[in-house]
Amino acid sequence: MTDRSTIPRHLDGNAAAGEMTQLFGSDITNAMGTCRLCGHRAAVGQTRAYVDGPGVVLRCPDCETVLMRWATGPTTVWLEMPGLRSLEIAIEP
Amino acid sequence: MARAATLPRLTWQGATISDVRRESMTGTTLRLDVADWPGHRAGQHVDVRLTAPDGYAAVRPYSLASAAGSSLVEITVDTTPDGEVSPYLAHTARPGHHVEVRGPLGSWFVWEVTDSSPVQLVGGGSGVVPLMSMLRTHRDAGHPSLMQLLYSVAGPDHLLYRDELHQLEQQGAVTHVYTRQAPSGSTRPPGRLTAAELAELTLPAAMRPACFVCGPTGFVETVLERLVELGHEPDRLRAERYGERSTP
Numbered sequence: 001m002t003d004r005s006t007i008p009r010h011l012d013g014n015a016a017a018g019e020m021t022q023l024f025g026s027d028i029t030n031a032m033g034t035c036r037l038c039g040h041r042a043a044v045g046q047t048r049a050y051v052d053g054p055g056v057v058l059r060c061p062d063c064e065t066v067l068m069r070w071a072t073g074p075t076t077v078w079l080e081m082p083g084l085r086s087l088e089i090a091i092e093p
Numbered sequence: 094m095a096r097a098a099t100l101p102r103l104t105w106q107g108a109t110i111s112d113v114r115r116e117s118m119t120g121t122t123l124r125l126d127v128a129d130w131p132g133h134r135a136g137q138h139v140d141v142r143l144t145a146p147d148g149y150a151a152v153r154p155y156s157l158a159s160a161a162g163s164s165l166v167e168i169t170v171d172t173t174p175d176g177e178v179s180p181y182l183a184h185t186a187r188p189g190h191h192v193e194v195r196g197p198l199g200s201w202f203v204w205e206v207t208d209s210s211p212v213q214l215v216g217g218g219s220g221v222v223p224l225m226s227m228l229r230t231h232r233d234a235g236h237p238s239l240m241q242l243l244y245s246v247a248g249p250d251h252l253l254y255r256d257e258l259h260q261l262e263q264q265g266a267v268t269h270v271y272t273r274q275a276p277s278g279s280t281r282p283p284g285r286l287t288a289a290e291l292a293e294l295t296l297p298a299a300m301r302p303a304c305f306v307c308g309p310t311g312f313v314e315t316v317l318e319r320l321v322e323l324g325h326e327p328d329r330l331r332a333e334r335y336g337e338r339s340t341p
Contacts, residue, residue, distance in 0.1 A: 017198035045201025
């Protein structure tokens with residue numbers, strides 16, 4: 001039986017909106033991302049966000065592949081996007 | 094060697110707490126005075142930063158509870174027992190104290206006043222906070238769409254926005270479900286929301302309502318699964334999870 005208390009509880013990508021605004025210069029929580037592994041398409045705000053570690057990890061809501069992760073130090077942000085095939089960001093008309 | 098690109102730091106704004114209202118045994122609403130607040134949309138949040146004298150800073154997101162379209166910036170904080178930020182905000186913060194905020198943030202878990210479709214809100218515990226912003230926005234705008242809330246809460250002592258929700262309950266827009274302690278006179282024994290109750294107390298899938306679900310992660314996962322079983326299209330569901338807190 002699985003002890004649910006040991007599973008890290010995720011938030012939504014939405015909760016990382018402030019961090020992502022810092023990274024990308026605009027709020028991308030409604031941008032649509034596609035998973036490189038399973039092809040699932042979801043808004044960044046719908047991804048699974050793990051925020052309790054030293055950095056932030058966003059995983060595919062369907063197959064749990066790591067889409068994006070970043071860690072912020074005093075003077076730099078280190079960003080990786082291992083599982084993200086594409087990111088579709090709407091431009092205001 | 095080439096220098097790495099530099100990002101401008103996103104501005105943290107000073108905010109003065111101008112009002113503190115106890116909402117429940119564990120919940121407190123804080124009104125924040127923020128200069129040049131650009132206005133927010135219903136469902137958005139702000140990040141709140143507290144900095145200790147030694148420079149250690151903690152940042153947490155808090156949903157906005159006040160209606161969109163008003164200049165009022167209010168968050169409701171429910172205490173997390175071993176939290177770093179919430180006990181200060183809920184118990185120690187007083188009018189005149191300063192914090193830092195950035196926002197409004199989030200463009201996914203948002204109800205737009207331009208949306209005319211029916212709306213079903215499902216909140217667990219303090220997950221009701223962003224949904225309250227949607228209800229207030231809807232009410233203040235005299236919005237023509239149908240909007241209703243199903244609110245799962247531990248007991249009367251934990252109920253947020255008691256008077257406002259009571260009024261909306263009289264109008265049939267709000268249903269309460271008590272999970273641990275029912276109010277006196279209640280015919281329903283306390284317990285978690287069942288699949289049958291969810292079906293009975295929410296708008297039918299045939300109406301294709303926009304559904305907003307917010308609460309502890311386990312609660313949100315269960316409600317989303319059941320809504321899909323009831324025939325709601327996943328595209329019509331938006332969720333916000335509050336993390337590790339147990340069932341309200």
